[in-house]
Amino acid sequence: MGAANIEQDILDLKKSLQDAQSKGSTTTLLDLLRQLSKFTVTAALLRKTEMGLFVNKMKTHADNEVSRLAKDIVRNWKAQVTKEAASPSSTTSSSTTTTTTTVKAEVSKSGSSIKASSTTTTISSSSSSRPTVETKSSPAQIQSSSRDGSSAASSPRTPTDAGKDRTVRSDGIRVKTTGNDVRDRCIEMLYQALGTNSNAESERLLKKATNIESIVFKNLSPDGSPSQNYKAKIRSFFMNLRDRNNPMLREAVVSGDVKVEDFCEYTTQDMASAEAKARDRELQLQNMFAAKGAEPQQAETDMFKCGKCKGRKCRYYQMQTRSADEPMTTFVTCINCDNRWKFS
Ligand SMILES: [Zn+2]
Incomplete structure (x- = not known):
């Protein structure tokens, strides 16, 4: 299939989709979307056909199945475009890789030690068939085919840095003690979470980590020693910030786009939706910007x-x-x- 053919095929599909949409035929719509999901796209192709925006709008379609499929496609395309941006030499990448990271943090009963462990699984899927990635998401963890949801303007990262963990130890950072072991360790955990995939200066990470810990402690430990609620909140922040599928939330906190004070008010749900919103908006902007720029x-x-x-x-x-x-x-x-x- 040549590039011109794909473009024409997509435009034909778009027309059929518009037809089915105006007739209200959900079955046809689903069938067409399934066909569409098999295409390998490039940023240029999405721009030319304006298909990115078109499918993006269908994410809010009244029919659950249609909106779910549209979301899958957008997510998959975003991954393809992100990958394309990361490796300009291979504009016709034929497979996408999804990395799902599960992070477990444990606070021991005595409250004196906190253990963190993580496992990473990688699922590869060929773009010629629909990826078999499970897309159900819990509020705490967003599944996405896009490992790196950051904007095209930010520097692309290679998969090799993804495995690197930054800790206060590996960065040679001295945490000023709060006089309490649990609290000191919580700061270290937050530092590690904020440093995931980050090139930010150590001082910035430490300052954010220290600020977050201190606000959470102030809010949730009224009697002056780390409470269960305090530990639960830190654990939740650790997991969400460290989630490799939530890069935008983390970047927003590190960059200061989201104020630490505001972040500390976030619930798990807020963290999940903040990420989803940022990603949708970025994709929309990317498509619109490219289309109008031409x-x-x-x-x-x-x-x-x-x-x-x-x-x-x-x-x-x-x-x-x-x-x-x-x-x-x-x-x-x-x-x-x-x-x-x-x-x-
Ligand atoms: Zn200039």
Whole structure:
């Protein structure tokens, strides 16, 4: 199958899907989506056909089966596009790899020692058939075909760093003692969780870990010694932050996009949905940005300064990318060097 053929096939499918959608024929819709799920896509292909956005919208379809299938496809495509971005030399990657990490943390009865262990399983699936990955997700752990849900702008990581764990010991960090062994160890656990797959400076990680621990302790240990609730909360944070399928939550906390004070209020459900929301939004932006960037008719301005070449000749457009009560997102392209950025 040549690239042009695939593109035409996808466009044909899109038309049939639109037909089935307007007729309200769920059976046909499901059948077409199943066909669609067998395609191997590239970012360029999604952009040209605008299929990413189209299927993304179907995630909220009234029929459960349709929305589930649409979610599967989007997740699978996202993985393919992410993988493509990570290895520009092989734009036609034919298989996706899913890594699922299960993390177990135990707090012993006496409360004096905390053990953490992790196991990683890797499932590979060929893109020519529907992946057999179990996609049911519990609130505590999001399953995703995308190991790295970060934006295309962030540096791609190779699978080899994924296995590396950063601990206070491996980073040679001295944790200032709180005077309590359990609390000190909790800080170390949070440090390890925040450092998963991270290139952030040790000091930043330690500061975040220390802040989180101190807020949780203040909120949940009224009598001044680590309570059961305190330990449960730290354990929940550890597991969710360390989850390799939740990179955006972790990055948001480390970068400060989510304030530590706010994060400490998060429930397990919040952590799961924060991740899902960030991922959906990123995919949507990625598709929209790429599609609109290809269009020549955008307003020219000298309002912005390009961070790359310092030029001021830019094209821009604005779009409502989130809910209506949030500010518009502005997409800017530098005419001189083609650098692109967005802000809201
Ligand atoms: Zn520029």
